[in-house]
Amino acid sequence: MSRRVYVSCAGDRTIRIFALETDGALRALAVVLIPGPDGPSTSSPLALAPDRGFLYAALRAPPFPVTSFAIDPRNGDLTPIAEATLPDSIAYIAIDPTGRWLLSASYPGALVAVHAIDVDGGVRGAAVQVIATPPKAHCILPAPSGEFVYATSLGGDAVLRWRLGPEGLDENSLRLTRLRTGAGPRHLAFAGDGTLYCLNELDATLDVLAEDVNSDALVVRQTLRLLEGEGKRAAADLHLTPDGRLLFASERTSNTLHGFRIAPDGAALTPLGATPCEATPRGFAIDPDGRFLLCAGQTANTVGIYSIDPASGGLTRLARQPTGPNPNWIEIIDL
Secondary structure: OOEEEEEEEOOOOEEEEEEEOOOOOEEEEEEEEOOOOOOOOOOOOEEEOOOOOEEEEEOOOOOOEEEEEEEOOOOOOEEEEEEEEOOOOOOEEEEOOOOOEEEEEEOOOOEEEEEEOOOOOOOOOOOOEEEEOOOOEEEEEEOOOOOEEEEEEOOOOEEEEEEEEOOEEEEEEEEEEEOOOOOOEEEEEEOOOOOEEEEEOOOOEEEEEEEEOOOOEEEEEEEEEOOOOOOOOOEEEEEEOOOOOEEEEEEOOOOEEEEEEEOOOOOOEEEEEEEEOOOOEEEEEEOOOOOEEEEEEOOOOEEEEEEEOOOOOOEEEEEEEEOOOOEEEEEEEEO
16 A cells, blocks of 8 residues: 655645655655646645545636546556636535535635536536625535535634535525634534534634534534634644544644544544644645644645654654645545
8 A cells, every 4th residue: 555645736736746655754756737827826725536536626816727637546646637617716625425526615706616526537517506605615515424515604704504415505405503703714624423623714713513403503512712812813724633533723823733632422622732833834634544644834835744643642743845835735545
């Protein structure tokens, strides 16, 4: 078995491919251009197909292309197989568990969209749905069951939910849950039991949310602050370890990674402290074994490699790997 790391670098519209060695070292393999307009993109979101056979990359410059790449199962090489146009500048893309739909959220466009994925893994046509949201939609993510799709509205301080059916999102099923004014919901993550974690950008807080099956309401069970005191905040990304025991979040004004231990029932978090990291940690990822955390420093143009202590949840930096300009998204797969 070998492991591949894909780092999107918006400054030169590339995907850098690395091998992740068993000791945590990154070995550079290839640089792949994301097709699109000349010049940089503000960010370049990535999404993996559920079977890890395809990688999708979006650019945030007109005409807002999304490219479908086939992943070679032998060596992890990327081959572009299709291109399509997204309805606006897209901050986040995700694939539903069936691999049938590409879901996207637009921050400046205040919308979410759904594109069909062809049987060969390519996204080719126009969006089959474009749905207006409250201001600054930032993240869209299907629940693990695939029954529902959740999205955040950073400007509306809300988490939205639709039912996902054979024709896409059921617009009549929309449920909107308001969070605190000024929180700025940004990224979401699911625990295995269905608990939903929401990282709020503007006040750098982390909400533990749960579905109340009796009332069909999304309820806040716990709220934790990443940083104390006042001042500008810019929380960014959120990921769980594969065993569901640890949760990590990044914060860009302090350039820190924050760890949390998850209670066995998923309903409560215990803070484990902060670790200094690369400048502007917009995106990070955790390897499939939960041994390493890779952090993209957006203004440092590097990826930091950290070992994760399974007992304490502590992070230890092992190395820094140079990348292209503006690394902002990381995906990791096993071949």
